[in-house]
Amino acid sequence: QQRFGVEENNVPSAMSPAGLTGAEMGLPLDQQTIADYLKKAGYQSIYLGKWHLGGADRYHPLKRGFDEFYGFRGGARSYWPYVTPPQDPLRRWERDYKNFIEHEGYLTDAIADEAVEVIERHQDAPFFLFVSFNAVHTPMNYLENDLPDGNIRLTQKRQQLYAMTKAMDRACGQIIDKLDELGLTENTLIVFSNDNGGAWINYSSNHPLSGVKGTHLEGGIRVPFLLRYGDRFEGDTTFDHPISTFDLLPTFVDVAGGDKNDLKNVDGVSLIPFLNGKKNYRPHKTLYWKKETRATIRDGDWKLIRLPDRPAMLFNIAKDPVEAYDLARKRPEKVKTLYKKLFNWEVTLKRSLWVTKRQNSKRAIDTFDKYRQ
Structure with a gap:
């Protein structure tokens, strides 16, 4: 992302007036998204949850290749519906373009429910579903029923993180169960990952690694990455070499049968030949x-x-x-x-x-x- 001028966090309260600020901080319009590339391969693309790639209208997901949007434009918001509009307009819940209607119930559950409906609607044609949970980002909102029982000894703050993580885990299970129910699992590439290591502010632990979100220590940059693609790869295996989220774009274009020649000045590589054994060296030296x-x-x-x-x-x-x-x-x-x-x-x-x-x-x-x- 540094190649096109995005280097720092997009956090309004921390920004200097020397550069772009507020809603103007967004993915430059000359950059194509994953959805742009997959549209050429005949895919419908749906974005759910946290966007955080620009709050101004010109950066809106529906103007960046996506066909449906159900989420919020900013980087964080309450997990509960707002009774009155939030002071920061980028925290408003939005369906598609400027239909600002708050969700119902706990946000992680609402995103999962929408994901299930999306899969049902698009089951008969190629689709790309980007589910961007804001869990387990602050604020620390959670469901009481998801708190651990007395047999799990955690501090109060860690109990809250546990509950938020449990809700997200349940939501991921709903999505996978729906794919299984509709017979789509065999022909669906499923990826679960994160954009940074655990943060200190939400009481995450990256043990035994050093560091947290915002540092370049391993605890700040090494994240979970789980991949499943039917029975094409041997299960319960670990890929030992470093990869990057930059690899997602070429991997998705590869799986979708897109034109790899369209990928110009891209740092990532398709992971498929490394996972199926056709390539046996490091994807990135x-x-x-x-x-x-x-x-x-x-x-x-x-x-x-x-x-x-x-x-x-x-x-x-x-x-x-x-x-x-x-x-x-x-x-x-x-x-x-x-x-x-x-x-x-x-x-x-x-x-x-x-x-x-x-x-x-x-x-x-x-x-x-x-x-x-």
Whole structure:
């Protein structure tokens, strides 16, 4: 995403007026979405839940390739329907374009119910369903019935997270059950993943990994990724090499029978040949992360983290996944090589279209230090 000028979080309260702010922060219009590509392959595309790719009308899902939308444009909102309109208009619940009608009941359940209806409506033709739960993002709203019983010992805050996670797990089960019921499972690619590691603000734990959301430690960037495609791949297996959510677009285009030649300047690769055994090497030898002056490179099993207030740190992730042992002093040549390679990548990027306030950099460093094991 840095290639087209999106580098920082889209969090209105944290943004500097030096760049785009508010509803103007959105996916640039010259970028095609997954739905744009799949439309060419004959797919109907439906987006449910949290959008967070631009609040202005020109960024609306129905103007970015999707055919149906049931969700909200912002990054967070209450899990309960608003009785009066929220102060932030991007938190309003919306069906398709500007039909602002609040959902009924608990939001995670409402998204699941809509997903089931979507599958029933589109079962006879190719469809792409993007279900973007806001769970388990703050605010910590939950159903009392989902709290753990007395046999599970958790702090009060962790009990709330448990309940929110349980609701999302139940919602995912509803979706899979509906695919099974309609006989669609064998011909449906199902992916479950997340956009960042667990956050401290909702009492997540990334143990045994170091770090949280917003850091480039493994706990901040390593996320669950579950994939199922009928019986095409052996079940209960683990793919050991790093992949990226950048790989979703080419994977979906591949499965949909789209034209791979349409994918220009795309960093991801289709995962299908790696999962079916046709390719037996790393999908990505090198991966990069960047937020303002903070940046990270992983090259093979070596990972270099660059922070603005200290020398670069070096870890061997294969031997030290919790990033307990900084090897920078022992391997100065490796540091020099990776530092240069990281910089050479950075100079290919566009300047960020929006930036956070300087104070956010200090908070990010404090978070890094607090949550490093």
